[in-house]
Amino acid sequence: MNQSLAKALESYPRIPLTRLPTPLQALPSLSAKLGPRLYIKRDDLTDLTFGGDKPRKLEYEVARALAQSTDTLVTCGSSQSNHARLTTAAARKVGMDCVVILSRDQYQQLQGNLLTVYLMGAHVHLVETFNHWDLEPHVQNVCQSLRAQGRKPYVIPVSGTTPHSCLGYIRCGLEVVRQMEEQELRVDAIYTPFGTGGIFTALLLSLREQGITCPLIGISVNQQRASCYEKLETWWKALCSLLHCDPGCSRGEFEIHDEFIGREYGDPTEECLDALLLMGQTEGILLDPVYSGKMMAGFLAHQAAGRWSAEQQILLLHSGGAPVLFAYADELGRHLKKRGVDIHS
Structure with a gap:
């Protein structure tokens, strides 16, 4: 654990609300299907009322x-x-x-x-x-x-998302690095959803402060890239101030993609629903159609374009949101039928 980050976090009050750490798991069936060795950080398994980030x-x-x-x-x-x-x-x-x-x-x-x-x-x-x-x-x-x-x-x-709430994902970054060390895992990229940008920015800062240099790849679920970069600047400056970090320190390699949003926030795109089915039918893990499904759609598009090889290791952040699946039952049902599933009603 980065002791300077951990010590800086101690300056801010926190009340435990959930079970931590969340698991960091391998995805063997999905890896066998796609090629790269895939892992997932299960922040859907925080235990406060159906979990999530x-x-x-x-x-x-x-x-x-x-x-x-x-x-x-x-x-x-x-x-x-x-x-x-x-x-x-x-x-x-x-x-x-x-x-x-x-x-x-x-x-x-x-x-x-x-x-x-x-x-x-x-x-x-x-x-x-x-x-x-x-x-x-x-x-x-x-x-x-x-x-x-x-x-x-x-x-x-x-x-x-506030400067102080982002501290929760500074802690998550410490947790991820500790789990990677325990599992002797070195990843070539980490994918996260990008909504308000707090999680992405906090993880970026936490990982870089701990010497993790792999690309952090954010998949926007609601905003165009320019707006995402503005959010990144806002939270980066605020977090550096809270944690006494140099705001000019290297951010390393990171990417933000806005081509997977669809028509609007919450639009269950075909690529997103396919990603949701793939994860469910290979690993028995349910993504959501708003955040983690869009993130997975982004990763799958990059994989289909040949970006990641079988020798590489990729970590995906599951930010939760499974209860919303039930509100999307009509869209999910139509997509299942489109993919040849015989649904009895």
């Missing part, structure tokens, strides 16, 4: 909320937001209330993540908005109402 981030944000004696977590997202599910779970775990402001869209059926949010007793506001990234005015209105009632809200932004 958010608990690592929430450990720092919830600690800050408790330190400020707040009583209600307030956040926002799409109708099937993983973040809303896990923020609600985190609030309940520490005895706080939770309000979630969600955008109305074609996936607002009472199932998947939205069902879990109701089951855990969050106060849900479904609002009309062009984009769930534009919910901030609604969040502020809700907070104003809560304060008028004598409540003390604490706002966690869409996707939960």
